[in-house]
Amino acid sequence: MAKVIVNGDIVDNAWQRLTSEELEQQGVPEAGAVIVPLTYWLSHREALLERSAPVGVCLEPGEEPADLAADLPTLPLVAVNFPAFKDGRGYSYARELRTRYGFEGEVRAVGDVLQDQLFYMHRVGFNAFEVRADRDIEEALNGLRPFSVTYQGDVHDERPIYRRQSA
Amino acid sequence: MYVYQDYDQRLLEERVAQYRDQTRRYLAGQLSEDEFLALRLQNGLYIQRYAPMMRISVPYGMLNTTQVRKLASISRDYDKGFCHVSTRQNIQLNWPEVADTPDILAELASVQMHAIQTSGNCIRNITTDEYAGVNPREIEDPRPWCEVIRQWATFNPEFAYLPRKFKIAVNAVPDADPALIGVHDIGVQIVHDHDGETGFQVWAGGGLGRTPMTGEVIGEFVPWPDLLAYLEAILRVYNKYGNRDNKYKARIKILVKALGADKFRELAEAEFAELKGGAMTLTREEVARIKACFVDPDYRVDVDSAALHSALDQHRAFNRWYHTNTRAHKRGGYRAVTLTLKKTGRIPGDITDEQLEAVADLADRYAFSEVRTTHQQNMVLADVAEDELYDLWRQLDALGFATPNLGLITDIVSCPGGDLCALANAKSVPIAEGIQRQFDDLDFVHDLGPLDVNISGCMNACGHHHIGHIGILGVDKKGKEFYQITLGGRGDRQSRIGEKMGPSFESHEVNGVIGKIVRVYLDNRLENEPFISTYERIGMDPFKEVVYG
Numbered sequence: 001m002a003k004v005i006v007n008g009d010i011v012d013n014a015w016q017r018l019t020s021e022e023l024e025q026q027g028v029p030e031a032g033a034v035i036v037p038l039t040y041w042l043s044h045r046e047a048l049l050e051r052s053a054p055v056g057v058c059l060e061p062g063e064e065p066a067d068l069a070a071d072l073p074t075l076p077l078v079a080v081n082f083p084a085f086k087d088g089r090g091y092s093y094a095r096e097l098r099t100r101y102g103f104e105g106e107v108r109a110v111g112d113v114l115q116d117q118l119f120y121m122h123r124v125g126f127n128a129f130e131v132r133a134d135r136d137i138e139e140a141l142n143g144l145r146p147f148s149v150t151y152q153g154d155v156h157d158e159r160p161i162y163r164r165q166s167a
Numbered sequence: 168m169y170v171y172q173d174y175d176q177r178l179l180e181e182r183v184a185q186y187r188d189q190t191r192r193y194l195a196g197q198l199s200e201d202e203f204l205a206l207r208l209q210n211g212l213y214i215q216r217y218a219p220m221m222r223i224s225v226p227y228g229m230l231n232t233t234q235v236r237k238l239a240s241i242s243r244d245y246d247k248g249f250c251h252v253s254t255r256q257n258i259q260l261n262w263p264e265v266a267d268t269p270d271i272l273a274e275l276a277s278v279q280m281h282a283i284q285t286s287g288n289c290i291r292n293i294t295t296d297e298y299a300g301v302n303p304r305e306i307e308d309p310r311p312w313c314e315v316i317r318q319w320a321t322f323n324p325e326f327a328y329l330p331r332k333f334k335i336a337v338n339a340v341p342d343a344d345p346a347l348i349g350v351h352d353i354g355v356q357i358v359h360d361h362d363g364e365t366g367f368q369v370w371a372g373g374g375l376g377r378t379p380m381t382g383e384v385i386g387e388f389v390p391w392p393d394l395l396a397y398l399e400a401i402l403r404v405y406n407k408y409g410n411r412d413n414k415y416k417a418r419i420k421i422l423v424k425a426l427g428a429d430k431f432r433e434l435a436e437a438e439f440a441e442l443k444g445g446a447m448t449l450t451r452e453e454v455a456r457i458k459a460c461f462v463d464p465d466y467r468v469d470v471d472s473a474a475l476h477s478a479l480d481q482h483r484a485f486n487r488w489y490h491t492n493t494r495a496h497k498r499g500g501y502r503a504v505t506l507t508l509k510k511t512g513r514i515p516g517d518i519t520d521e522q523l524e525a526v527a528d529l530a531d532r533y534a535f536s537e538v539r540t541t542h543q544q545n546m547v548l549a550d551v552a553e554d555e556l557y558d559l560w561r562q563l564d565a566l567g568f569a570t571p572n573l574g575l576i577t578d579i580v581s582c583p584g585g586d587l588c589a590l591a592n593a594k595s596v597p598i599a600e601g602i603q604r605q606f607d608d609l610d611f612v613h614d615l616g617p618l619d620v621n622i623s624g625c626m627n628a629c630g631h632h633h634i635g636h637i638g639i640l641g642v643d644k645k646g647k648e649f650y651q652i653t654l655g656g657r658g659d660r661q662s663r664i665g666e667k668m669g670p671s672f673e674s675h676e677v678n679g680v681i682g683k684i685v686r687v688y689l690d691n692r693l694e695n696e697p698f699i700s701t702y703e704r705i706g707m708d709p710f711k712e713v714v715y716g
Binding site: 061064085086087088089091092093095099100114116117119120121123124146147148149150151152153154158159160161163165 | 174182206288319321323328330406445447453456
């Protein structure tokens with residue numbers, strides 16, 4: 001079974017991520033946790049809500065948390081896709097999910113997810129990482145903690161460093 | 168200068184360790200070129216035409232002499248014995264080895280320096296007036312605010328993979344724009360309200376490079392506690408909506424233009440409304456802590472200004488240098504001195520290891536151990552007592568740093584160009600040298616008065632050609648180097664992009680064209696009228712007629 005980093009640990013990936021094409025051709029599997037694209041979620045929302053196994057939603061760049069705002073309180077997982085690691089829109093989406101919408105479920109980075117971006121991703125609110133399949137996920141774990149110091153606040157502690165120091 | 172706390176230093180050391188590991192994985196084939204590219208750029212490393220180029224950050228242009236000496240030893244030990252002052256007030260090495268770069272960063276970290284975010288699609292070095300803190304015209308010292316912004320921008324996790332690079336400048340002079348805020352992604356103008364409380368007029372959407380334009384006022388008055396929340400709001404809008412399909416349309420200026428300033432402001436204000444009053448709100452204590460790093464040095468009260476006046480009377484060359492290369496100081500009895508790194512035949516902004524050490528010695532002796540870099544690729548000793556100016560001048564003259572040409576036609580701003588840079592379409596250094604040789608008569612140069620000549624080897628505009636009174640841009644035409652000339656650009660309060668003259672010229676023609684442009688100016692100028700004013704009065708046509716006629 002594929003592995004994923006969740007809350008700092010390497011665990012079995014319990015979620016199956018499906019593309020629109022797969023969903024159009026085969027429909028949603030009966031069992032097992034699935035992640036569907038936002039477009040599919042919006043067009044099949046009622047049926048997906050009936051499903052007994054968990055359903056998460058994946059945002060692509062250009063699709064914002066606002067498009068999903070009403071459903072966030074009931075969703076267990078929101079994935080944010082990085083088609084290329086250099087496309088940084090997903091960082092703002094994760095931050096919005098956590099701070100604007102107070103989303104407490106899993107926020108999972110998928111796609112071109114690499115060791116050297118994990119620290120920033122974690123700071124903006126991702127707590128799960130599907131590291132790119134051709135990379136060593138054990139080694140990637142090192143990317144979560146290169147720094148013990150941060151100047152700015154983040155989703156874990158919104159205070160900038162000078163407020164933390166004096167506290 | 169900002170004084171590092173334990174945590175600032177720890178951050179740098181952890182950065183060096185992180186980058187050392189990244190370089191190791193790259194050299195071991197575990198990171199692709201493209202993956203390492205983004206990482207090395209945010210550590211200042213470009214791969215250039217012949218070798219890597221490393222850009223070292225000089226936050227808002229401030230260096231102490233320990234740092235200057237470290238730059239000298241790094242230039243000697245890891246490079247060919249010289250480095251280059253860039254138009255972003257940074258220092259560039261031209262010949263380091265990739266494998267050495269972690270060691271260079273470790274050396275820099277030992278003197279509180281780094282190359283963090285000096286390139287890549289992130290928030291770059293914050294720049295300001297090179298006379299900040301001593302400029303008698305500023306309403307307050309902009310450097311503490313630069314430092315506040317620097318800390319917020321450093322390793323900001325949300326804004327490390329922006330659509331494109333992002334440059335912020337801060338200006339505290341009301342009626343001039345020495346920091347060029349009009350042509351920055353964000354320009355911050357310090358203002359005071361009726362009660363004397365500090366706030367910021369925030370501009371966005373200016374920029375040079377391809378499609379140059381001046382910015383729009385987005386925030387009319389942002390109270391000082393809200394500065395970072397306001398900047399974060401603008402960056403978030405840009406990160407979400409900036410163009411990522413085409414790098415030539417990816418700067419914030421294109422987004423501001425496409426949406427219009429009003430719509431952009433609406434989006435930014437909506438983000439700001441959520442952040443305002445939150446944990447990002449600056450505290451009086453923190454601002455006071457940072458301001459305390461920028462207190463006045465121990466100025467002498469016994470400066471003998473009469474000694475200066477007699478030296479000015481006796482030495483014509485000193486007199487000329489004094490009036491050209493030194494500037495008024497907020498403190499009576501002191502002057503700010505600019506060292507022009509523009510000696511004919513030398514790459515504008517280049518300085519050798521030995522010269523750096525000599526400058527450090529002079530700064531220790533005459534200028535409270537502080538040196539500044541300028542966006543015109545010069546260096547500044549900001550606090551020199553008037554009765555020591557003559558001694559200092561004699562030593563600068565011996566070093567070749569006292570050419571009295573600050574702001575004149577031979578004080579050319581230029582990128583390194585095609586001699587070194589892989590991006591350049593054309594060489595810029597021989598063009599600069601040609602102009603300096605043509606105008607080698609100092610009396611004539613002084614008679615011409617203020618004249619900004621800026622040269623860029625390509626569209627990226629590192630030489631700021633758009634804001635030169637005379638701008639020269641290298642272009643490629645079927646593999647041959649050509650040069651396009653613009654006139655009328657300004658980098659001052661009325662920031663303006665220069666206007667293209669017409670078809671471009673071959674390299675051997677450029678010097679003649681500049682000569683003709685100067686001749687048209689001399690033939691048309693009114694008494695004491697500087698070049699830019701004559702151009703604005705008579706327009707482009709008289710110049711075109713002579714140049715293309």
